[in-house]
Amino acid sequence: MDASKLIDGKAFAQGLRARVAAAAAELQARHGFRPGLAVVLVGDDPASQVYVRSKTKATEEAGFHGVEHKLPASTTQAELMALVARLNADPDVHGILVQLPLPAGLDAAAVVATIDPRKDVDGLHAQNVGALWSGAEGLVPCTPLGCVLLLKDRLGQLAGRNAVVIGRSALVGKPIAALLLAENCTVTVAHSRTKDLPAVCRQADILVAAVGRAEMVKGDWVKPGATVIDVGINRVPTPDGKGRLVGDVAFAEAAAVASAITPVPGGVGPMTIACLMRNTLTAACRIKGVPVPAV
Numbered sequence: 001m002d003a004s005k006l007i008d009g010k011a012f013a014q015g016l017r018a019r020v021a022a023a024a025a026e027l028q029a030r031h032g033f034r035p036g037l038a039v040v041l042v043g044d045d046p047a048s049q050v051y052v053r054s055k056t057k058a059t060e061e062a063g064f065h066g067v068e069h070k071l072p073a074s075t076t077q078a079e080l081m082a083l084v085a086r087l088n089a090d091p092d093v094h095g096i097l098v099q100l101p102l103p104a105g106l107d108a109a110a111v112v113a114t115i116d117p118r119k120d121v122d123g124l125h126a127q128n129v130g131a132l133w134s135g136a137e138g139l140v141p142c143t144p145l146g147c148v149l150l151l152k153d154r155l156g157q158l159a160g161r162n163a164v165v166i167g168r169s170a171l172v173g174k175p176i177a178a179l180l181l182a183e184n185c186t187v188t189v190a191h192s193r194t195k196d197l198p199a200v201c202r203q204a205d206i207l208v209a210a211v212g213r214a215e216m217v218k219g220d221w222v223k224p225g226a227t228v229i230d231v232g233i234n235r236v237p238t239p240d241g242k243g244r245l246v247g248d249v250a251f252a253e254a255a256a257v258a259s260a261i262t263p264v265p266g267g268v269g270p271m272t273i274a275c276l277m278r279n280t281l282t283a284a285c286r287i288k289g290v291p292v293p294a295v
């Protein structure tokens with residue numbers, strides 16, 4: 001494959017994190033505060049622990065105030081809601097992220113509804129979802145924001161392009177569709193009941209795969225010259241037992257046809273964390289009433 005086709009999310013994310021860190025240092029110097037992020041992890045899911053560790057590391061590297069709350073899987077709904085209420089009231093915390101999914105028995109929607117929308121750096125609160133679809137100011141989910149930043153960096157103007165998003169989750173598919181619509185793309189949201197999915201995908205100038213099925217999107221689903229964004233993170237078994245990460249796209253096949261494509265790992269994943277830092281910076285500035293720096 002031609003290396004110039006690769007969209008290097010890892011490198012872009014490093015740059016974005018460095019710009020966020022510089023902006024945070026500037027805030028500290030000029031206004032005397034640091035953005036603060038609280039990450040809440042309930043239970044002991046190993047994958048979630050890995051993600052939370054990388055979020056905490058990014059928080060420290062950005063020079064933010066960081067707090068990590070690790071709660072046992074036996075935590076009750078009332079205990080979790082009480083923690084969120086404390087974080088809502090904490091003046092040093094400007095962003096609250098409750099790692100999803102929650103253990104069985106806990107109601108994620110009720111928890112998200114409790115988060116102060118101004119601190120909802122995941123962009124999942126109904127107020128932020130409404131703001132996104134109506135074009136009002138709010139906080140945008142991190143993975144979708146990361147995808148659109150990568151697309152604009154590679155393609156410039158997105159207006160008029162045909163975008164097909166496979167997947168309609170609240171965390172990824174729907175908000176990506178909203179963001180691409182706001183960029184004046186013609187957006188199709190495809191899903192498990194879509195008829196002739198390969199033919200629908202072949203219409204896409206921009207193809208976003210967010211289904212959570214390893215290597216589902218084949219090379220002949222990709223229109224020649226299209227830009228492919230692979231949001232999938234799937235661990236598949238290998239003979240050595242360690243497993244390997246693959247996306248929702250059959251990478252080698254798709255890369256042969258596409259003009260640009262994100263790898264997994266090293267594509268969208270690192271952008272999610274960088275955008276969490278960007279959202280925390282944005283939330284902190286809005287709460288403090290100071291201008292949001294362009295990063």
Ligand SMILES: Nc1nc(=O)c2c([nH]1)NC[C@@H]1CN(c3ccc(C(=O)N[C@@H](CCC(=O)O)C(=O)O)cc3)C=[N+]21
Nearest residue numbers: 051098099100101122233265266267268269270272273
């Ligand atoms: N409330 C909430 N918000 C989230 O944003 C959220 C969540 N819950 N639960 C889990 C998912 C998953 N997620 C990822 C973040 C970083 C990478 C990432 O950095 N991936 C690296 C590699 C990771 C690896 O090697 O395992 C990459 O793609 O290159 C992946 C996935 C955020 N999530």
Ligand SMILES: [Mg+2]
Nearest residue numbers: 266267268269
């Ligand atoms: Mg990736």
